[in-house]
Amino acid sequence: MLLQTLLRSSLVLLMLAGPVAAQTTNAANPAPPPSRDPIDIRLQDALRERDAIIRNLLERVSELEWRLNGGFTSPAVPKPILESTSRAVNSIVSTATYDSTERQATEALDQALIVRGGLLLPPGTLELDNTASYFSASSDHISINGFALLPVLVVGDITSQRVRKDILMPTFTARLGLPHKFQFDFQVPYGYELFRTVDATNVETSSRSFGMGDISAAVSRQITTEHGRWPDMLANVRFKSTTGKDPFNLSSSQTALGSGFNALQGNLTLAKSSDPVVFFGNLSYTANLKGDHTIPANDPENPAATTVGHFNPGDSMGFQMGSILALNPETSMTLGWDQRFTRVSRLNGADIPASYLVEGSLRLGTSYLYAPGRTVDLSFGVGLTPDTPNLQFSVGFPFRMQLWGRPKARPVTR
Numbered sequence: 001m002l003l004q005t006l007l008r009s010s011l012v013l014l015m016l017a018g019p020v021a022a023q024t025t026n027a028a029n030p031a032p033p034p035s036r037d038p039i040d041i042r043l044q045d046a047l048r049e050r051d052a053i054i055r056n057l058l059e060r061v062s063e064l065e066w067r068l069n070g071g072f073t074s075p076a077v078p079k080p081i082l083e084s085t086s087r088a089v090n091s092i093v094s095t096a097t098y099d100s101t102e103r104q105a106t107e108a109l110d111q112a113l114i115v116r117g118g119l120l121l122p123p124g125t126l127e128l129d130n131t132a133s134y135f136s137a138s139s140d141h142i143s144i145n146g147f148a149l150l151p152v153l154v155v156g157d158i159t160s161q162r163v164r165k166d167i168l169m170p171t172f173t174a175r176l177g178l179p180h181k182f183q184f185d186f187q188v189p190y191g192y193e194l195f196r197t198v199d200a201t202n203v204e205t206s207s208r209s210f211g212m213g214d215i216s217a218a219v220s221r222q223i224t225t226e227h228g229r230w231p232d233m234l235a236n237v238r239f240k241s242t243t244g245k246d247p248f249n250l251s252s253s254q255t256a257l258g259s260g261f262n263a264l265q266g267n268l269t270l271a272k273s274s275d276p277v278v279f280f281g282n283l284s285y286t287a288n289l290k291g292d293h294t295i296p297a298n299d300p301e302n303p304a305a306t307t308v309g310h311f312n313p314g315d316s317m318g319f320q321m322g323s324i325l326a327l328n329p330e331t332s333m334t335l336g337w338d339q340r341f342t343r344v345s346r347l348n349g350a351d352i353p354a355s356y357l358v359e360g361s362l363r364l365g366t367s368y369l370y371a372p373g374r375t376v377d378l379s380f381g382v383g384l385t386p387d388t389p390n391l392q393f394s395v396g397f398p399f400r401m402q403l404w405g406r407p408k409a410r411p412v413t414r
Contacts, residue, residue: 109278109332111375111398112324112367114175116334117236118271118280120222121177124405128174131377131396133191135167137389164196165389169213176403181222189213189244193257213244214258231272238265248293261313262289275326282320284340288313295347314343314355322363334365334379357387373400 113119114127121127140162169191176184190213196206218238226232244258265286272279290312297305322336342357365379374397381392 109324109326109367111369111377112332112334112365113271113278113280115367115377115396115398116280116320116322116324116336117220117234117267117269117282118232118278120181120183120220120234121175121400122405123177123179124403125177125400126174126403127176127398127400128172129377129396129398130170130172131394132168132170133392133394135165135169135389136391137165137383139163139386162198164198166194166196167389168192171213173398183220185218185220185238187216187218189215189257191257209245209257211245211257214240215243216240226271226273231270234267234269234271236265236267236269238267239263240265242291246293248295259288259313260293261291261311263287264289277326278324280320280322280324280336284316284318284320286316286318288315310348312346314345316340316342318359330369332367334363334367336363336365337361338363338381358385359383359388360385361388361392363392375399 110119114121115129169189171187171189171191173188174186178184190211192208192210194206194208196204198204216238218236220234220236222232222234224230224233240259240263242258242260242262246258246260248260263286265284267282267284269280269282290310292308292310294306295309296303297307299305318338318340320336320338322334324332324334326332338359338361340357340359342355342359345352345355361381361383363379363381365377367375367377369375377394377396377398379392379394379396381389383389383392
């Protein structure tokens with residue numbers, strides 16, 4: 001703050017020194033008659049350029065103090081000085097360029113926050129994002145049909161089965177910034193899934209599916225804005241439909257691209273900046289709604305018999321925490337941890353075995369601004385629990401357009 005005050009005082013003295021020197025020279029020597037000497041014209045242009053540069057620097061210092069104070073103090077530049085400098089004819093430097101540059105300088109960091117729910121788009125801004133994600137999961141199953149005489153001696157048949165699951169899931173996402181600190185999101189997943197199994201005799205069977213997943217929509221609202229020790233706080237409510245093919249309505253050569261159950265999810269996200277790092281955290285709760293589906297009746301006398309099963313899928317609770325580091329104005333890096341717990345699901349009032357899930361993954365990501373309004377977002381994840389895909393990778397190319405209004409600089413520097 002002391003450095004900013006000294007800088008502002010030096011700029012004011014420098015600006016005032018020009019007019020005082022000119023007045024002293026005029027008092028000592030009478031003003032010559034008007035001349036169209038090219039040297040005088042260039043001198044006047046240089047003075048106007050100097051005044052414009054000084055005015056721009058003063059406004060930058062004022063803007064910096066305003067942001068550091070959380071946007072609750074008035075600009076510190078004296079009004080008479082701004083009025084005198086604003087009378088310069090045909091100013092060379094424009095503050096509009098400065099505002100645009102400032103927004104572009106933090107766009108890579110902002111994009112990482114927007115994707116992770118820690119920041120909203122300005123009102124009237126539409127962002128279209130087409131992200132392609134790849135998931136790879138594998139597991140080994142051993143089933144024993146017999147009994148154990150000793151802990152190391154098993155009598156009966158032992159069947160080993162290796163399961164491989166590969167998913168390529170592009171997702172189209174549209175985000176729209178709305179007035180009063182609201183944002184609307186709409187997601188359409190579609191893609192390809194391959195499910196392979198290999199038994200102990202190296203016989204491989206596979207099933208695949210291609211189509212649309214479960215469409216979801218969300219509304220976000222910024223509750224508080226960061227100032228002092230208070231972080232940004234955002235709330236989000238998302239609804240997931242059942243548009244994707246569910247596991248209860250599949251042919252023998254297909255796999256499920258949807259869950260078969262509607263879901264309602266609530267999120268609370270906190271973000272706190274400590275230049276050049278932004279820390280974020282997220283708490284979520286997903287209510288998977290009940291549903292009825294047709295399932296096999298398991299009647300030995302009639303293998304084709306079916307019945308209606310009443311499912312109560314388990315709800316999920318999770319959290320997310322991490323940080324985003326701005327490496328330079330165009331690049332940012334993300335390090336985070338995702339954790340989710342899913343309760344036991346029930347079928348006709350009875351617990352479904354092995355339906356309690358614990359998912360945890362370590363995520364690394366980066367965002368790079370390769371052109372104004374154009375960003376590439378990369379994310380890499382490693383599953384560290386048996387219920388999480390082993391490998392997760394996604395690449396997205398979001399771009400923005402302004403539908404109405406003009407984006408405003410935020411009061412807190414990211």
